[in-house]
Amino acid sequence: MKLLLINPNSSPLMTEGIAEAARRVAAPGTEIVATQPSFGPASIEGHYDDVFGAAGVLEQLRLAALPAPDAVVIACFGDPGLDAAREATAAPVLGTAEAAFHVASMLATGFSVVTTMTRTCVIAEHLVMKYGFERRCRGIHGTDIPVLALETPDEAVVARVEAAAREALARDRSGAIVLGCAGMAGLCGTLQQRLGVPVIDGVAAAVKLAEGLVGLGLRTSKLGDYAEPLPKLYRGWAGPLGW
């Protein structure tokens, strides 16, 4: 199967890192095709960036090379453009936060999210509520570690995330940790070993869930809410993206 992995920010370097993480967990028959938008923010750290990331996801999905992907993963914890992408394709589409929340709730009665910027906690909160994990997600915690520091994390960074996770487990009475940033994927194994609880990276989770849906022969529902976009005029730079 061909899995289209879309990094919603415009940094090719980050795309490569995420693609590697995805390939590490992918099944033998899964081809990971990774890409990023031709426009928009170099990283996504708030609602403003998120809007452009969503438009970028749709650009890449609309313009994706043939053959059409068998599944799509949106590799950013805010799940930008997820509902829209499900209109734009019948292939299963998975979001990063969505996948992480689903997986965590199969392993523990409660989980905590440890993320980067505190100001993005509200985005995670909205997703938790939208997906129905209000009772499973017992806390969302910002560490205010700069995203760049995550690219080549030294022990100080690892220790800081580990400390935040330990405090979250104790204070929230949680049994698992969800990493709230695609850039944290590299810390997943180390943290799981040190903490002794499941530590979930959403991109990896999304890849495996996507494989599972394809294995079940299931595709996005085209009845009603996720039906194909209605054909209409798109103006300006977005002209080629209209339906």
Add this chain to the structure above:
Amino acid sequence: MKLLLINPNSSPLMTEGIAEAARRVAAPGTEIVATQPSFGPASIEGHYDDVFGAAGVLEQLRLAALPAPDAVVIACFGDPGLDAAREATAAPVLGTAEAAFHVASMLATGFSVVTTMTRTCVIAEHLVMKYGFERRCRGIHGTDIPVLALETPDEAVVARVEAAAREALARDRSGAIVLGCAGMAGLCGTLQQRLGVPVIDGVAAAVKLAEGLVGLGLRTSKLGDYAEPLPKLYRGWAGPLGW
């Protein structure tokens, strides 16, 4: 005060119609400056269109002529880009659905939404939940009237919306009707007269709420969740929109 009214779709004709509706309810000192994005869909009828509408709202807000607006209204029932717009300005920003829900809940213990495409009901449902009106909003009803038919509605169209509203009032045990599409503004007066209950057009509601917030000297909070976007590189056509 200067009120920037952004129509998230790219149709100048619809912008003009909405601006007129806004001017009809605006206070004497309120200047309505209406605009629409340079790109994107001619109308918004699903999640896919909505994403481009959100990016268009931010384009117009970012590139707005000086002096800066005192308040901003996003004139589309899906409230595209609302959270992001609140990051991008300290002026109060009101969404159409948001404003309509707030106003309806001050006039009746329960209200019903009557909208156009059934497939957009799920967008209204998400907003109802996000804003906390699950108990006040007792039903969301699609009429599947084409948006174009609303531009110059004949009696058949009015009668169809009226019938849907009557059924909603009875079945939902509601006391007020929210019109779920900015294009329905022209029907508001007629419907209110025929139905004998409050009928709320969200754009008009947003204009008056915006005037009220400005009158109270209140502006969007810049502490935490709605702080200014972080400065960073924006690539491609979005280059000038980065912070």
Add this chain to the structure above:
Amino acid sequence: MKLLLINPNSSPLMTEGIAEAARRVAAPGTEIVATQPSFGPASIEGHYDDVFGAAGVLEQLRLAALPAPDAVVIACFGDPGLDAAREATAAPVLGTAEAAFHVASMLATGFSVVTTMTRTCVIAEHLVMKYGFERRCRGIHGTDIPVLALETPDEAVVARVEAAAREALARDRSGAIVLGCAGMAGLCGTLQQRLGVPVIDGVAAAVKLAEGLVGLGLRTSKLGDYAEPLPKLYRGWAGPLGW
């Protein structure tokens, strides 16, 4: 327009203070007519006082001088008699807590309430739930400052409220403060300046929302739940208040 401002407690001095605050934000054409019940508690600090305040609100609404008011504001944070008042008039009726919650939720993703007596927090909690602001309201905090101390607040009182607000903003991760007592209106400007976030006085908010509703030509729904009270015998002192 004529706005009837009802102070539910029986203290004329407090009525005057609240009326002044209302007049400060009222639009030029808005006439504020302020009043208080002929009976009941000198202040409202619990459920017991609240019941008499509610009856007093209805007395003043029922016996109000002609012409009938265009809008009504109930100037007490517990919103006593709000639903009943909406039965008793077709003019829009706004409560103080209700107005503050609506306004705060347009300015921040989360707000905190700072109030006087800790024992009244549960009343605010019930209103938060009834109106649907459970997710927007992130905390309700009592300061146990005596209401009398608020009438002519010295710096010590201001500092105490400010400290409570600062702690609430940090602990609740909130972006705005709602003042949980009509008597705190005088502190609003000072606190907003010191805290650098929106600080909302519910009476002022209610006045502007009422003006907005009147400007939209909207009145309380008389279909169903808020229909006029049914005519019937009222006994004893309440005889003249029956319908």
Add this chain to the structure above:
Amino acid sequence: MKLLLINPNSSPLMTEGIAEAARRVAAPGTEIVATQPSFGPASIEGHYDDVFGAAGVLEQLRLAALPAPDAVVIACFGDPGLDAAREATAAPVLGTAEAAFHVASMLATGFSVVTTMTRTCVIAEHLVMKYGFERRCRGIHGTDIPVLALETPDEAVVARVEAAAREALARDRSGAIVLGCAGMAGLCGTLQQRLGVPVIDGVAAAVKLAEGLVGLGLRTSKLGDYAEPLPKLYRGWAGPLGW
């Protein structure tokens, strides 16, 4: 034990009927002392009436003859003045709707309310939400039978309530019926026999729950929210009711 049964409306005849129903289920050692306010509406059929009923409950509780009651029951389905009454006494206080909901939820996974005026359904809805029975209460149904018709119900009235109950059981998939009006107590036995499911009269339920609480030696908490009212000036006719 002495159980003070307060009928919140001002009709002595209705007080007597309710007292009889209470005495039928009371344990041998329970003395039922029934009373009604000296003022207010002859029946309670909306929020407006409810406010005066609440004040009347407090009057009777405040002025109750010695010895102090061991328990208090508020005999009206809207539970007027319940929280305030709990401030005003340390004896357990039970509301009619509250008691009915608690009892019904011990007998069936879901119950339906059948009441008189459709316009009072919203009051029952608020109580359901306040007490936490949103999931147990699967429907609230008005029959619009005049309350007077319930005083000496003929077979036509019984048949109408029975039909409404049957439809509720089927449509709501419920297993029990709560009678939503103290005046329906007389129909309880007949309906239970005909319907073959538990039919709950709230006044009877409240009496037995009150006996149970007294038997457990439990009294209303005086810590915090239900602490005694604070002493203060009460003006006008309410002067003697101040604390």
Add this chain to the structure above:
Amino acid sequence: MKLLLINPNSSPLMTEGIAEAARRVAAPGTEIVATQPSFGPASIEGHYDDVFGAAGVLEQLRLAALPAPDAVVIACFGDPGLDAAREATAAPVLGTAEAAFHVASMLATGFSVVTTMTRTCVIAEHLVMKYGFERRCRGIHGTDIPVLALETPDEAVVARVEAAAREALARDRSGAIVLGCAGMAGLCGTLQQRLGVPVIDGVAAAVKLAEGLVGLGLRTSKLGDYAEPLPKLYRGWAGPLGW
């Protein structure tokens, strides 16, 4: 009336202790018949034990000596087998946690649970949610006191529970304490005296609620969800327990 009190664990000694506590509050005409399963765990401290406790409850209910009980109480805070027991008999069945939550919510606007093992808090949380007490229950606190230490509690144990309760009352802003373990019944009186708030033992509460339901002539609904089990083959040791 004959009240069948089933201790879901297999310890006859604990059955006796619970039966004594039940008899202390039972009305003169109530005969307490106490029993425990012929199999399963000596105590219930997690989901695994809970499953066997549930099966044991059904064994005792199915094999109970004639005459059939008038009411049934399941004497363990996890309410094992409650729904199943309601299928298996038309007599009212009360759970321990269920009864305690109902009673506490009639005495205070909020209550806290103080229990033994922290790992069982999640079971209490599930019950709180299932029964609808999310807003009334403001906190669940484990003390990690060994259950055995509760059988003959010395002052150190009492002091530890008291300290946990005091902290819960303050931190949760609660007005009542629910003891989260049937084995804590003996501490109830002492704690209530020391804390000055209602302290609720669920077994005692269940006995009084059961007496109340019997006094009202109410039985478990046999319409729909709690209908008798369908007759079918039961294999193995459970053969005699099939319907």
Add this chain to the structure above:
Amino acid sequence: MKLLLINPNSSPLMTEGIAEAARRVAAPGTEIVATQPSFGPASIEGHYDDVFGAAGVLEQLRLAALPAPDAVVIACFGDPGLDAAREATAAPVLGTAEAAFHVASMLATGFSVVTTMTRTCVIAEHLVMKYGFERRCRGIHGTDIPVLALETPDEAVVARVEAAAREALARDRSGAIVLGCAGMAGLCGTLQQRLGVPVIDGVAAAVKLAEGLVGLGLRTSKLGDYAEPLPKLYRGWAGPLGW
């Protein structure tokens, strides 16, 4: 990997049917080891049966042949014993309803459940609420088709399930169907083809989710709520199952 598939009822024939369905979707490297308890009901059609099914699941898990399974699936829509099984093993454990709900919510904004006995709808409702799918699950519908009729379904049975599914899709405005009974697995393909929407069989979904979790190297959290059962005496037939 070795996947232990436990059929909670005691019918070996049904075990075989479910195992076949599981093997059809299993990945090449997945060995399905299917089993059923040595005791209990021949089918699970209510809370009473469910309790014995839960105990049976634990028996099979406790006594499972070595090597220990890499993952466990409980093949019954009521998910009997799920939390307990997660205490009893560190391997991932998936429930049938749980898996179906997770998968459906990745494919549609809303889904409907079509099940067999109407009386089991309440069990599905409890699971929907426990797992947090209240907003995604828009309806649960009983068909009252006898389970035996599902073993070798003729066209009449298929047509009946199809009709129920069509009505659910329309009335609930859903986009996907969840089959609410493990015995319906055989209809999955036919129904999906006829209805044109995703039709989800929970056992197949659970197998793929389990493979995904194993592929991610994730195991059930042993911190806190799902820690191993505490060692203690188990009496009677359950003696060998104690920890």
